[in-house]
Amino acid sequence: MKYICSRCNKTEDITTHKPACECGGLWKLDYRNNKFSNTMIVKEHWNMMRYKNFIPVNSKTWAEISLGEGMTPMVRLNKNLLLKMDYLMPTLSFKDRGAAVLIAHCRDIGVKSVVQDSSGNAGNSIAAYCARAGIDCEIFVPEGASEKKIEMIKSHNAEVTVVPGSRDHCADVCRKKVQTEGKYYANHVYNPFFYEGTKTYIYEVYEELKYIPQNIYVPLGNGTLFIGIMKGLEDLLAAGLIEKMPQIIAVQSENCAPIAEAVKNREKTPADINISSTLAEGIAIGRPMRGPEILDYIYKYSIDVITAPENRISKAKAELAAEEIYIEDTTAATYAAYLKYSQSRESNVESLLPMCGAGLKK
Ligand SMILES: Cc1ncc(COP(=O)(O)O)c(C=O)c1O
Numbered sequence: 001m002k003y004i005c006s007r008c009n010k011t012e013d014i015t016t017h018k019p020a021c022e023c024g025g026l027w028k029l030d031y032r033n034n035k036f037s038n039t040m041i042v043k044e045h046w047n048m049m050r051y052k053n054f055i056p057v058n059s060k061t062w063a064e065i066s067l068g069e070g071m072t073p074m075v076r077l078n079k080n081l082l083l084k085m086d087y088l089m090p091t092l093s094f095k096d097r098g099a100a101v102l103i104a105h106c107r108d109i110g111v112k113s114v115v116q117d118s119s120g121n122a123g124n125s126i127a128a129y130c131a132r133a134g135i136d137c138e139i140f141v142p143e144g145a146s147e148k149k150i151e152m153i154k155s156h157n158a159e160v161t162v163v164p165g166s167r168d169h170c171a172d173v174c175r176k177k178v179q180t181e182g183k184y185y186a187n188h189v190y191n192p193f194f195y196e197g198t199k200t201y202i203y204e205v206y207e208e209l210k211y212i213p214q215n216i217y218v219p220l221g222n223g224t225l226f227i228g229i230m231k232g233l234e235d236l237l238a239a240g241l242i243e244k245m246p247q248i249i250a251v252q253s254e255n256c257a258p259i260a261e262a263v264k265n266r267e268k269t270p271a272d273i274n275i276s277s278t279l280a281e282g283i284a285i286g287r288p289m290r291g292p293e294i295l296d297y298i299y300k301y302s303i304d305v306i307t308a309p310e311n312r313i314s315k316a317k318a319e320l321a322a323e324e325i326y327i328e329d330t331t332a333a334t335y336a337a338y339l340k341y342s343q344s345r346e347s348n349v350e351s352l353l354p355m356c357g358a359g360l361k362k
């Protein structure tokens with residue numbers, strides 16, 4: 001198995017510590033996983049490792065660092081609305097799906113120390129799995145990142161560097177360190193192993209329901225859950241387990257929507273936008289590095305891209321809290337977007353929403 005550059009098609013061994021190709025293109029994995037089938041699910045594992053036959057990482061290493069991630073429950077809020085409780089993960093967000101696989105890979109190729117930038121959840125997750133794997137870890141977060149998230153990252157023995165300025169600038173500072181000090185970039189956007197983990201979101205939904213709901217909502221910042229969901233669905237299509245793609249509805253922040261803007265003009269790269277502050281800080285990504293890949297999926301599968309109404313996020317959060325579902329603002333933004341969008345559409349369609357992050361972290 002090799003990495004292949006998404007821009008110039010150059011290949012590289014996956015043992016490389018280079019964060020991206022020399023041309024600037026991001027790596028993809030040059031590999032086809034086993035056809036998804038019920039018989040290849042390893043049911044003794046009551047966690048994500050039950051899908052190890054579809055994930056290209058050493059399962060012995062994964063078992064050593066696993067925190068029991070995955071197999072999150074689904075809750076039916078009403079006849080047409082299913083919520084997948086991905087905040088019930090070891091570090092309280094869906095990022096554990098990707099981090100477990102990525103850090104197992106890091107340990108396998110002998111990485112001793114990593115850096116990563118994050119609005120908080122991905123950093124938390126990488127920090128936890130690094131602690132488990134005995135890998136040193138430094139996390140860069142933008143100023144204004146939640147104190148609770150910072151506290152939790154530190155509790156996993158990671159160093160935290162708070163960078164003044166935007167989330168995009170924070171990523172630039174971290175990448176500079178990768179360039180100048182040759183650190184391993186254990187990043188959820190750059191490293192394709194992360195998506196091998198996030199695709200299990202769909203595997204779990206399919207295994208539990210035996211079908212895929214008609215509408216699937218997904219928050220869209222850098223697209224780590226989005227790309228994972230697309231990979232998972234393409235696996236189900238290839239295996240003949242679903243006949244067509246469901247309607248995917250990607251949710252951006254009203255105040256930071258480079259993909260939604262690009263789609264308006266059918267552009268192939270994210271739009272240059274002005275960002276203003278948003279409660280949905282987890283998806284406030286002005287320059288999503290996998291933008292062209294995300295836009296390819298959007299056009300290929302007629303995905304809708306909508307924005308979360310900023311002035312309805314707090315109310316949406318309170319509404320779910322009143323149903324005993326306590327989520328962070330970025331996740332409430334997905335729910336606010338769902339309420340607005342579904343009002344104007346067919347009413348008798350089943351929708352699935354991911355509950356990505358826990359409210360306690362805010
Ligand atoms: C709670 C929450 N939801 C959604 C996202 C969006 O993920 P992505 O930026 O990979 O699209 C994040 C990312 O940090 C997050 O923390």
Ligand SMILES: [Zn+2]
Pocket residue numbers: 005006007008009010021022023024025
């Ligand atoms: Zn290249």
